[in-house]
Amino acid sequence: MKEKYDIVIIGSGLGGLVSGIILAKEGLSVCILEKNNQFGGNLQTFVRDKTIFDTGIHYIGGLDKGQNLYQYFKYIGIMDELKLKKMDENGFDIVSFEDDTQEYPHAQGYENFIQQLLQYFPEEEANIRNYCKEIIDTCDSFPLYNLHAEGGYESEILSINAKQKIDELTENKKLRAVLAGTNFLYAGIQEKSPFYVHALSVNSYIQSSWRCINGGSQITKQLIKQLKKYGGEIYKYKEVSGFGFEDGELVSARIKNGEEVFGDKFISNIELKTTLKLVGEDKFRKPFFSRIQGLEDVLSAFSLYIVFKPETFPYINHNYYHYKNSNEVWLAHEYDENTWPKAFMASMNTSSKNNGWADGMTFITYMKYDEVREWEDTVNTVAHKADRGESYEEFKQRKTEKFLVEIEKKFPGIRDCIKSIHSSTPLSYRDYIGGSNGNMYGYVKDSNNPMRTFISAKTKVKNLFFTGQSINMHGVLGVTIGAVTTCSEIIGKDYLLKKINAEIG
Numbered sequence: 001m002k003e004k005y006d007i008v009i010i011g012s013g014l015g016g017l018v019s020g021i022i023l024a025k026e027g028l029s030v031c032i033l034e035k036n037n038q039f040g041g042n043l044q045t046f047v048r049d050k051t052i053f054d055t056g057i058h059y060i061g062g063l064d065k066g067q068n069l070y071q072y073f074k075y076i077g078i079m080d081e082l083k084l085k086k087m088d089e090n091g092f093d094i095v096s097f098e099d100d101t102q103e104y105p106h107a108q109g110y111e112n113f114i115q116q117l118l119q120y121f122p123e124e125e126a127n128i129r130n131y132c133k134e135i136i137d138t139c140d141s142f143p144l145y146n147l148h149a150e151g152g153y154e155s156e157i158l159s160i161n162a163k164q165k166i167d168e169l170t171e172n173k174k175l176r177a178v179l180a181g182t183n184f185l186y187a188g189i190q191e192k193s194p195f196y197v198h199a200l201s202v203n204s205y206i207q208s209s210w211r212c213i214n215g216g217s218q219i220t221k222q223l224i225k226q227l228k229k230y231g232g233e234i235y236k237y238k239e240v241s242g243f244g245f246e247d248g249e250l251v252s253a254r255i256k257n258g259e260e261v262f263g264d265k266f267i268s269n270i271e272l273k274t275t276l277k278l279v280g281e282d283k284f285r286k287p288f289f290s291r292i293q294g295l296e297d298v299l300s301a302f303s304l305y306i307v308f309k310p311e312t313f314p315y316i317n318h319n320y321y322h323y324k325n326s327n328e329v330w331l332a333h334e335y336d337e338n339t340w341p342k343a344f345m346a347s348m349n350t351s352s353k354n355n356g357w358a359d360g361m362t363f364i365t366y367m368k369y370d371e372v373r374e375w376e377d378t379v380n381t382v383a384h385k386a387d388r389g390e391s392y393e394e395f396k397q398r399k400t401e402k403f404l405v406e407i408e409k410k411f412p413g414i415r416d417c418i419k420s421i422h423s424s425t426p427l428s429y430r431d432y433i434g435g436s437n438g439n440m441y442g443y444v445k446d447s448n449n450p451m452r453t454f455i456s457a458k459t460k461v462k463n464l465f466f467t468g469q470s471i472n473m474h475g476v477l478g479v480t481i482g483a484v485t486t487c488s489e490i491i492g493k494d495y496l497l498k499k500i501n502a503e504i505g
Contacts (some may be wrong), residue, residue, distance in 0.1 A: 008263035013041025016269030035239035040220035057216030061204030095181030158450035190330035300426030
């Protein structure tokens, strides 16, 4: 390591890596510090029984030529290197209900999206078209979403509630459930989730939807390659345990092993509550510190990773969002021991050898952190191995069996295809991804109080900046835009946007 860097970034998630590349391209010396064995945060993959599974990136949108994520990825130099498979054009996502044999598709391309749904809701054309227009208009209100420096939304747009908006657009209860059926993408809460979060989450998938061949960690590899191309450095097993100050100014990141990394500017790509505690409560205004510590975490998840016996389960080129019934679409997170799980998302990886058969499948459902609180003092990662004990294993086994019973209702006979089954809980998400209480998508955005979760990338500590899923939006596109926002604070927004647009032509 050098004695000092222009930029020190804590955390190698997507936001940290994209920020590092943008700033290294500007000729700044950049160092990224990662506490775990694997870089990439939510981009991480893992292998069980020679089968690759993604931790967070199950599909990506907006990657057709000229679309927004394509343009951002083109600028940072990774677009042409990614190995991708386009998902089913006529239904990349399928919304289904246990009490309804019909499956409802979300299709790629807005006109196709409309036409596919009209097969099931022929009387609803005007309402479906209006829904699509509202999605597009909402997305157009966010300049960086479309690589524009100028313009902006009216603040009222942040206060529009997603469920209320969708309910206003149609009286058809089943169509309402189908349009809102992928709200797992942002852990939808009926009385809180804003419509802009819904719009920004679904729009890029409707534009185009893709799976990463052999998993999302290829994105990490390409990002690191670009970072190093511009002279950036990245180190693992470097857990930051605090920050050094001299004469009131932030000067270094202190590593758990005793090392100290000096820098002119620091970007935190780790959990905001953790960041504030590491920097020191006294360095922030009390109301701000209290507000951040009091933010509500998005719910966490329990996931099953199923490895199939060879050539037993067909490859499915779409995802499922499955509910017990259409009334549960906004209530799947409100469960008790008897009603869990009320819903799940099902997805599968595609491999380079794709021969029509699936290697494995991932099933994700909601889980409250309270369910695993009794083991919260344990940490178990590749970098810090620990045994959570027999009671934890029994808990996972009980939940696995209960989840499998529900999965089998949707996929009869799936049990006979299983070679092995693996699970993760909110503690896995917490330990590997670093989210507070294992949250999936940062903090709950609330249409009733939108400014509470509006967090600036620039902080009151003059050379400390934030990036990651709590700035702007979560998801691959949201975090990429968040990194651009962070870098804009350092090198200038107009300058950076002009450069991006000029470089991608």
